[in-house]
Structures are given as structure tokens and as C-alpha cells.
Amino acid sequence: MFRGKEGSRASALLSFKPQDMNDSLDDLGADELHVLEDKFIHKYPKVGKLVKQVDHRKRRDEGHMSTVHK
Numbered sequence: 001m002f003r004g005k006e007g008s009r010a011s012a013l014l015s016f017k018p019q020d021m022n023d024s025l026d027d028l029g030a031d032e033l034h035v036l037e038d039k040f041i042h043k044y045p046k047v048g049k050l051v052k053q054v055d056h057r058k059r060r061d062e063g064h065m066s067t068v069h070k
Contacts, residue, residue: 012036 010020012032025033 008036008040011040 005021006023007021009022009025009028010016012025012028012035013020014035025036028036
């Protein structure tokens with residue numbers, strides 16, 4: 001369910017709702033942040049970071065050029 005998605009918010013809310021699968025932690029309260037820290041951050045090792053993909057085709061259509069460096 002969480003594969004390929006940012007699950008921090010959903011984990012903090014103990015939720016499986018699709019709308020809670022996003023990277024926004026801004027409006028979470030102290031209780032939710034405590035759940036995230038206590039139940040997940042200390043228990044599971046960090047193995048990677050999800051980054052948002054940029055659709056370069058869309059940017060070119062809008063007249064913006066971008067270069068990808070590897």
C-alpha cells in the first residue's frame with residue numbers, strides 16, 4: 001500500500017486513506033508527530049528518500065528548458 005508513496009503522514013495518523021498519503025506534516029499536532037516518532041522513526045531504519053518527479057515534457061511545452069545532470 002505504501003510502496004512508492006510518502007507514508008509519513010498516513011503513518012502518523014494511523015490511516016490507510018489515500019488522501020493521507022502525501023508529504024505534508026505541517027498541520028499535524030503534537031500527538032500525531034509523537035506517534036510518528038515513537039512508533040516508526042525509531043523502529044524502522046531509513047532506507048531511502050522519495051523525490052517528486054518532474055515531467056520534462058510538460059516543462060518544454062510551457063517554453064521552459066531544463067537539463068538533467070547525472
